Amino acid sequence: MPAFATLNRAFxxxxxxxxxxxxxxxxxxxxxxxxxxxxxxxxxxxAQVALRDPDDAMDVVQDAMLKLARNYxxxxxxxxxxxxxxxxxxxxxxLQRRRTVRKxxxxxxxxxxxxxxxxxxxxxxxxxxxxxxxxxxxxxGQAMEKLETSLRxxxxxxxEAFMLRNFEGMDVAETAAAMGCSEGSVKTHYSRAVHxxxxxxxxxx
Amino acid sequence: MNERSQFEERARALFHDSVDWMDYxxxxxxxxxxxxxxxxASAGRRPWFARLGVWTPAGGVTAAAVLGAFLWxxxxxxxxxxxxxxxxxxxxxxxxxxxxSDGNTDAMDMLQDDIEFYDWADRTAGAGSPxxx
Numbered sequence: 001m002p003a004f005a006t007l008n009r010a011f012x013x014x015x016x017x018x019x020x021x022x023x024x025x026x027x028x029x030x031x032x033x034x035x036x037x038x039x040x041x042x043x044x045x046x047a048q049v050a051l052r053d054p055d056d057a058m059d060v061v062q063d064a065m066l067k068l069a070r071n072y073x074x075x076x077x078x079x080x081x082x083x084x085x086x087x088x089x090x091x092x093x094x095l096q097r098r099r100t101v102r103k104x105x106x107x108x109x110x111x112x113x114x115x116x117x118x119x120x121x122x123x124x125x126x127x128x129x130x131x132x133x134x135x136x137x138x139x140x141g142q143a144m145e146k147l148e149t150s151l152r153x154x155x156x157x158x159x160e161a162f163m164l165r166n167f168e169g170m171d172v173a174e175t176a177a178a179m180g181c182s183e184g185s186v187k188t189h190y191s192r193a194v195h196x197x198x199x200x201x202x203x204x205x
Numbered sequence: 206m207n208e209r210s211q212f213e214e215r216a217r218a219l220f221h222d223s224v225d226w227m228d229y230x231x232x233x234x235x236x237x238x239x240x241x242x243x244x245x246a247s248a249g250r251r252p253w254f255a256r257l258g259v260w261t262p263a264g265g266v267t268a269a270a271v272l273g274a275f276l277w278x279x280x281x282x283x284x285x286x287x288x289x290x291x292x293x294x295x296x297x298x299x300x301x302x303x304x305x306s307d308g309n310t311d312a313m314d315m316l317q318d319d320i321e322f323y324d325w326a327d328r329t330a331g332a333g334s335p336x337x338x
Binding site: 042058073194 | 212213215216217219220221222223224226227231232234235236238239241242243245246247
C-alpha cells in the first residue's frame with residue numbers, strides 16, 4: 001500500500017544512532033557526579049580556608065554543586081572545573097560581604113563586642129612546646145594552620161590565584177577562566193601571593 | 206629545584222595532606238551534599254507536569270480549606286434574620302414589610318395585576334365623566 005510505504009520512509013528518517021535526550025542526561029549526570037566526587041574535598045578545604053567556618057564552607061560548596069549541575073551540566077566536561085571554582089569563589093565572596101554587613105549592624109546592638117578575628121587567635125599557639133618528640137602529623141597540622149592564617153591575610157584575588165594554581169593545580173588559562181580575568185593578571189596575583197606568603201611565614205615555616 | 210619551588214611544593218603537599226586527613230563525618234556530609242545537589246538539579250530539569258505531583262496534596266488541602274471556609278461563611282446561620290437598629294431596638298418597619306409580603310396581599314403585586322384598570326381610570330378621570338367614553 002502506498003500509505004504504509006510513506007509511513008515506513010518517515011520512520012526510517014527518525015531511526016538514527018543518536019541517543020535519546022534522557023539517556024544523554026543520564027550519561028552526563030553520571031560523569032558530573034564523578035567529577036564532583038573527585039573535586040569536592042579540595043573545594044571544601046579551600047572554602048574552609050577562606051571562610052574558616054566548616055558549616056559555611058559546606059553550604060557554599062553544596063550551592064556551587066547545585067548551580068553547576070542545574071545550569072552547566074550540559075556543557076563540555078572540560079569546562080566544569082573553572083566554572084565550578086568560579087561559582088564557588090562567587091559564593092565565598094557573597095558570604096564574606098554578608099558577614100561584613102552583619103558585623104556593621106552588630107556594632108549597634110547591645111552585648112559583648114569582641115572581634116572574632118582576635119578571638120580566634122589562640123595565645124597558646126605562641127607558647128613554645130616543651131614536649132620532647134612532636135609527631136610528624138601534628139607538626140604538619142600546625143604548619144597548615146599557619147599557612148591558612150597567612151592565606152586569610154592576603155587580598156582576595158591573590159588568595160584565589162594561589163589556591164587555584166597551587167592547591168588545585170590549574171594552569172594559567174584555567175585559573176584565568178575561573179577568576180574571570182586575564183592570564184597576565186593571574187601571573188601577577190600569583191607571584192605577589194607567593195612573595196607575601198614567604199614573607200609572612202618566614203624561615204621557621 | 207630552587208627555593209621558591211620548594212616553598213610552593215611544601216604548601217601544596219600540606220594542603221593535600223589536610224584533604225587526606227579529613228574526618229569521616231565531613232566526608233559523609235560532602236557526599237550527602239553532592240547527592241542532594243544532583244537530585245535537586247535533576248528534579249529541576251523535569252518537565253512542569255512531572256513536578257506537579259509534588260504540589261498535588263498541598264493543592265488538595267488548600268482547595269478543601271477554601272471550600273470549607275466558603276460554605277461556613279455563606280451558610281444562613283451566619284446572617285442575622287432580623288435587622289437591629291443602632292439603638293439596639295428591633296426595626297419595626299422592617300418587620301411590617303416582612304409581615305405584609307405574603308403572596309396575594311402584596312401591594313406591588315396588586316398594582317401589577319390591575320395596571321390596565323388603573324390606566325383606564327386615570328384616562329377617564331382626565332377626560333371627564335366615565336359615560337362619555
